[in-house]
Structure formats: structure tokens, C-alpha cells
Amino acid sequence: MSRPTPLRDVHQSLGATLTDFAGWLMPLRYGSESAEHNAVRQAAGLFDLSHMGEIFLTGPQAGEALDYALVGHLSALVPGRARYTMIVNERGGVLDDLIVYRLGDEEFMVVANASNYEKVGNELKDRTKAYDVVVEDRSDQYALIAVQGPRAQEILATLTDADLAGLKYYAGLPGLVDGRQALIARTGYTGEDGFELFVANQDAVPLWHALMAAGEPYGLKPAGLSSRDTLRLEAGMPLYGNELGVELTPFDAGLGRVVKFDKPGDFVGRTALEAVKDDPPRRRLVGLVARGRRVPRHGYPVTKDGAVVGEVTSGAPSQTLGRPIAMAYVDAGAESGLAVDIRGSQEPMDLVELPFYRRKK
């Protein structure tokens, strides 16, 4: 049985198609996923992301403990700011990609993917035993609601006195939203401006209703995981299990910049990653745009002159480009004359640099 989020009844009353995702019963779409996608690009979308994991590290050595456990330099993070980072194993293989928020001098929140947060919580506990820090997985206590899109700030501003205009991208501050205590973070996974609101489970339903009512005049729609996936794909953002996995290092994924070798001390994976950091990549993560209308999908081979030169990691029809798009690992040097083998037929593709879509500032 899939676990419901605190918002399950709300999704059902909205007529959502529910699906199992990483053991959770999640809304796939409420109506047309294309309309939900477009609402986020043009106005705003409301997402239930309560399946994500929240792991807290508290104590005088919380920063140093994270420096050892993760590839990033988290002790250098200013309270109120956040970083995209990763946790790798001793071989440098990616166990998860994470956002770490520094809530205070001695408190951090690690947000992990639904499929990985138990593993991440256990790894963090194991790796930080020698430090003066308490690791606590509070995923069961928190709901996460995201408001994403160009109108997100206007919508949220009707429900909070918090200084949203002063809140930078990848920053978070505690505040009241509709009278409920929330961590308000300017983060997201759609390629648009937007906010993620971490709240106690019991506040999720009233907060959702308040955001729906506040957002309606601005064109906000509830949006499911289907549109979340096409939005992040257009924005060129990796998904663990597709573009990232334990068999890949951050360098393989073109995300070597998250590995901070210049931070003090050792960290899990340092030796393995230092050995590969300057290797020329055998394959690289690229974008493909289909010339035709058939959609390349996860696992389909990328070909050139009939030979396999790569593999699609994610693919979908793109609302914004009007053509099917994909991310794929493709052999270095294979740049033109590419095709994707779509159920036996070689469909021509143009290679493009990621992302497919970048919002206008």
C-alpha cells in the first residue's frame, strides 16, 4: 500500500489521478497535465511535495559533520541560505541529490528525495557519529507545499508579512503563512521563480485551501507530478534514478561543481572523486530535441549511423518547445547525425545544450 500525504483527501476531492511514487500515493494530474504545465510557466502552480524527506542536524558541530558527510562545503553556508549538494559513497557514486538549508548557527535541514531519504538519514547518522551533532529524520512530521510560477510571489504575499522580495533564490526564512508557522524557501524544481513551504502535517490542508483561494485570481492551478516532471525536464534539472544514480559520480553527470575539494578536512568519497575529477568524460549529459513527433523515453538507445552511442534518461513532449525533448548520456564526440531508437524506428534528434528552457529574469 502506498502512503498517503496529509493532502490525500484534498487531491481526491479535486478529482486527481493518484499514482504510486516511491511508495507514496501522489497526485499525477488533476485534469490536463499540459494545462498544469502551462499554468506554472505563465501564472502559478500548487504542488504537494510532502513525499520529500526532511532530516535535521542540530548541534555545535553540525556544519563540520555535513562537510564530512556530503560533497559540499556546508559549514560555510550563511544561516538563512541553502545549497544544492549531493551525498556520495566511498566510490564517489551518487546516493542522492539534496538541498541543505542552514536554519541557524547550529541547525541544518537536509531535504532528500522520497525514494532515498531513509537511506540518507541512516548514512548521515553513521557518518556523523564522531561529531557533536544530533541527526533526526522528521520527514513524518512535515508537509511540503510548493507555489511555483511567475505570479508565486504576488500570491504568497497576500498570506504573509514575511519579506518575500528580500528573500533570495536558494534562501529560506521562518515566517507565518495564513497564520501558520512555516519555513518559507525560495527554491523549486520547475525552472520558474517560486517558493517551497515546509509546514507541520496538521497545517497542510488549511494552508493548501488558503493558497488555492489566494491564487485563483492570479491563475494558479493545482499541479501534479506529471507536470512537475515535464517542467524540470525543460529546465534541465536532473532526477535521481534517471540522470543520477549510484553508478555515476557528480562529474559523470556534469555536476562536478558541487564537489568542494578545497573545503577543510576529509569527506566521504574525496579520494575516489579526486582520482576522476580531471578525466575526460566518456559520456556527457546533453539535451535532444526531436525533429518528429514521437517521444524519446527513459532507457531508449541513442544511435548514430546505426550504432548505439548513448541512452535517454528522461523524455517527454515539451509544451514550451512544441516538440519532444529528452536528456541523454551521449558518447563524447557524437554530436551530429543522432537518432533515438523509438521502438525500432530511428527518429532523428538535434543535440542541444541544457537547459531547454530558461526563464526571463
Add this chain to the structure above:
Amino acid sequence: MSNIPDDLSYTKEHEWVAGLEDGLTVTIGVTAFAADSLGDVVYVQLPEVGSNIEAGDSVGEVESTKSVNEIYTPVGGEIVEVNQSVVDDPSLVNSDPYGEGWMFRVRMEGEPEEVLSAEEYTALTSGES
């Protein structure tokens, strides 16, 4: 609850068939249940006019944001017409699956595969939804 018209026949693979009782030319499309399950349809591939097909063949594809499904024909014969409108605008599958979203017409030869009545198809889909 999906719309399931009484006057059509259905397949277990979620196609509808019109005109089967005359045994001459039948029209085939996918059901509202199938369209709802797929989500927004973005691509429809149909067989060539003039091609000969056999009952049970996969003759085309319906592709949505999330998945791709084959279109099966429950009847054999010759393809006499395909709906170019649905190729040009696949969203017709979602907006009008039994009308403007029809897929192709077959001049029947031989016996059709077993099909379901509206009542039987309703029972089938209520078990799946």
C-alpha cells in the same frame, strides 16, 4: 465514471468499434476510459490507407505525456480511411474520443475477434479504475 455509449462495441484493449452489426465497414477509436488513463494525448500514429490488417494486429500508437499505448484492431480487412484530423490534433482523443477523435475505418474481411458490449466494458473498466 467514463462515458461508455450503449451503441458501440468494445475491446479489452480499450478500443471502441462502430458499425460491427452491418459487417461491412467499421470505425475504430479509443475509449474515453483509455483517453483519461493516458492523459493528454500528444501523438497518434495510424496505419496507411489501403493496407491490409488482421484481427488482433497492432496497427498504430497513441502517445501521451507519460506513456505510449498500441492501438489494436479487433477486425481484419483493408484500411479504407484514416482520420487525418486526429493526427494533426491529437488532443481530439481527449476532447471527443467517440466523435472527432475516431481513428480509422476498416472494410471487414473474415470474423472479428471477440468484442464486449457496453455493459461488459463498463464492468471491465470499473474493476480497473
